Amino acid sequence: MPSFDVVSEANLVEVKNAVDQANKEIATRFDFKGSDARIEQKERDLTAYADSEFQLNQVRDVLTAKLVKRNVDVRFMDNGKIEKIGGDKVKQVIKIKNGIESDAAKKIVRLIKDSKMKVQASIQGEAVRITGAKRDDLQAAIAQLKKDVTDLPLEFNNFRD
Known part of the structure; x- marks a missing residue:
């Protein structure tokens, strides 16, 4: 996945x-x-x-x-x-600063769930893992996070196909 x-x-x-x-x-x-x-x-x-x-x-x-x-x-x-x-x-x-604090991680998870996209978000320590069935859904999630989360410098890595 x-x-x-x-x-x-x-x-x-x-x-x-x-x-x-x-x-x-x-x-x-x-x-x-x-x-x-x-x-x-x-x-x-x-x-x-x-x-x-x-x-x-x-x-x-x-x-x-x-x-x-x-x-x-x-x-x-x-x-x-x-x-x-x-x-x-x-x-x-x-x-x-290093890592995403728990409050910000919860905000990111809530943002993903509220967007009604077909992806799941889970908190993994100081990172948030987002999984989905299609690559297009993940790219839409990245675009959504870039648009809505402006108070944190976010990076997207460890992309698995």
Whole structure:
């Protein structure tokens, strides 16, 4: 029976490349000269450091631009609270989301069931598996999800025929 998985995963290699490019640009920009502005990455957590909140916003803008150039959806970014670390220096933890949360997965399953298509949706951990009798039904389900789910960066993979 044909099936595919609906997932939400960022390409961590591209995220790392974007962080490296952002750090290079920050090091060469005149408005960051002599400051401690940088971005550090540990797995799925990015930490942005700067001398002021204004500079921190600039660092985040540079990172966002580099992520967009590398085709990483910025909806994966979950900005934390801005923390003071001493003097005027500030930092912010940015988490890279992975997987579909249970509420969003339930919403996707409900959307598929309400559409009256001849497909079934089931939650498989952090993914949603959609199965159907015909490939055309699955393609219609993909089109429906692309149209209706805009708050999550969805990918469709593991297509079986």
